[in-house]
Amino acid sequence: MNTPNTKPGKPCEESDSIALARLTDQIVECIHCGLCLESCPTYVELGREEDSPRGRIYFMRAVAEGKVEIDESVRRHLDVCLGCRACETACPSSVEYGYLLERARTHIEKTGQRPYLVRLGRRMLLEMFTHSGLLAPALFFATLPYRLLGKKPKAPGGIVSAIVGASGKGGDLYLGSYPRFRPVRIPERTPARDQKKMRVGVVEGCVMPVLFSEVNRATVRVLSALACEVVVPRAQGCCGALHVHNGHTEAAARMALRNIEAFEEAGCDVVAINSAGCGSTIKDYANLFPDGSPEKELAEKFAAKVKDISQIIPDLLRDHPMRSLDLTVTYHDACHLAHGQGIRDEPREMLGMIPGLTLVPLPESDHCCGSAGVYSFTEPDMATRLQMRKVRNIESTGADVVATGNPGCQMWIRSGLLSAGSKIQALHPIEIVDMALRDGG
Ligand code: SF4
Ligand code: SF4
Structure with missing residues (x-):
């Protein structure tokens, strides 16, 4: 060394x-x-x-x-x-x-180890990604030229990488669709379609309402179809994951307290999350507070209620009628699900319950795809190497769809597949369950 x-x-x-x-x-x-x-x-x-x-x-x-x-x-x-x-x-x-x-x-x-401008650029990136009200218009304007020219939407990852003082050169980030000017919110309350089994609070996330609103909508539809009342407390905010991962733990602790209070007030039986990165951080909120403090105790109590969506659905889905999906799916283990929360079997079990669906193994399924929060902007060279490695592995499976339970992975893998000219779609597992539950849709 x-x-x-x-x-x-x-x-x-x-x-x-x-x-x-x-x-x-x-x-x-x-x-x-x-x-x-x-x-x-x-x-x-x-x-x-x-x-x-x-x-x-x-x-x-x-x-x-x-x-x-x-x-x-x-x-x-x-x-x-x-x-x-x-x-x-x-x-x-x-x-x-x-x-x-x-x-x-x-x-x-x-200790201020980075040059001032780099610190400022990184802080701006963090604030952008954790405030959907800023991210949505920024992406809307960044992709406007492609929309006007009728080309595939791309975000200028290279410019962002330059602003944050990245050591390598970032490339364009291909998006699945044109971002809207405003984040797409899910309703504050959705009733259970059947006799109510439980009241589930949903963490809405910061990036999800901008880039993956369809995942949030699918989450609500599936929970409601499976007899859950869904509440989305408006007082919730960013979970703090990107702050924790980038060394701003005190800001993350403030965000944690705000979220705990919001969900406690909503009186949920369970708090469901469809983003691995947010889930891992929220389950670890207690780590943000000193031992023996009342905040730590609150955070531990709250964490006991928090579940990834794949931990809730399989039990509810058993014996529920579903339509057959003629799809070959492979599954990428998001790091903060597999390594951060030890969740590997549940998403596979959930997908395996769908009639007609063939689940095929992905080589190196739990090897990071390179997304890692804002890493694809701050370390674009390594991020792209890992992205291409993941794309090659996915293509080797012959699947129609790669499923993954984290928006960052979904965005980065989708971008890699699109830039490689692949037809394979990157979806969240809950979107696939949603397809199977929709009548003829
Ligand atoms: S496996 Fe654990 S104990 Fe061994 S070198 Fe790595 S971190 Fe250290
Ligand atoms: S990149 Fe290596 S050292 Fe860093 S968290 Fe992943 S496995 Fe651990």
Whole structure:
């Protein structure tokens, strides 16, 4: 491993919202066995220890102990990490790598390690993606020339990458349809179609109402058809996932409290999420608060009610009439479902219940597609390498559709398939269930 700047640095500040003790406890759990290396997409692509989980933990430990200063080289190795948490799945010592990465990134952001303009660009990108009222018009105007020329809609990923000071050159982001000027909201309350079984709160998300409103609408239709009353509290806001992943944990903690309050007031039996990234963050809200605090207790209680949509539907779907779908589908495991929440079987079970549908295995199904929140803009080179690897694997299955339970993956994989000229569609599994439940539709 190349030795980074070995000038003694400042130890991580203890004033971080989480005690430093837990951070170092986690770091020393790593026994340097290297069993995580082959599961790490960046290590597989680059073949360098510094770009592996073990190498990054080495840097974090040296920084936490004040032996090393974060310099450009250390920051690059941490930036290139996707936060996919595949290393957690592989680790025999149960090192919570995702938690370590979040704290390391918080430290980098707090200590102002990036040039001011880059920090500003990254913050703007974050705010854009977490406010659908900003994202919708921005995408609308960015894609206007294609709409006027009647061409496939694309967003200028390269310009965004330049604004955030990305090290590589980003390309265009192909979209499935022309974005609307305003986000498409789902109704605040939808009654159960049958005798009500439960009241389900739905997390609407920030990107979903702009780019995947059809996924939200399908979620509501399916829940209602399966005898659930659906409520979408208007007081909810961004879940904070992108803030957590990019080192803004204090802002994420404020967002967490707002959402907990909104859903508690709505009185839901269950809170359903159709975005893996949001689900993983919301289930981990407790990590944002100090041990023993009332907020942590609230967050733990709330997390017990939160379920990915694929954890709710199979039970409700059993014995429910569905129409046959003549489709061959393959399934991509979104990192924050498979590695972040341990959810692998449920979406496959849900799809497998649809008559006529053939589910075919996807090689490297849980290898990150490169989307990883805003990573495709901040690290476009690695993101594109992983995207093309995913596209090749999907094409090898001969499927008509690739299903995945995260909007970021759906957008990035769809863009990769469209740019490769593929006819394979990228859909959310709930959209496929919705097709099977719609009368003749
Ligand atoms: S989170 Fe993903 S990219 Fe980062 S070290 Fe772990 S496996 Fe590698
Ligand atoms: S598998 Fe776990 S213990 Fe082994 S090197 Fe990786 S993080 Fe450390």
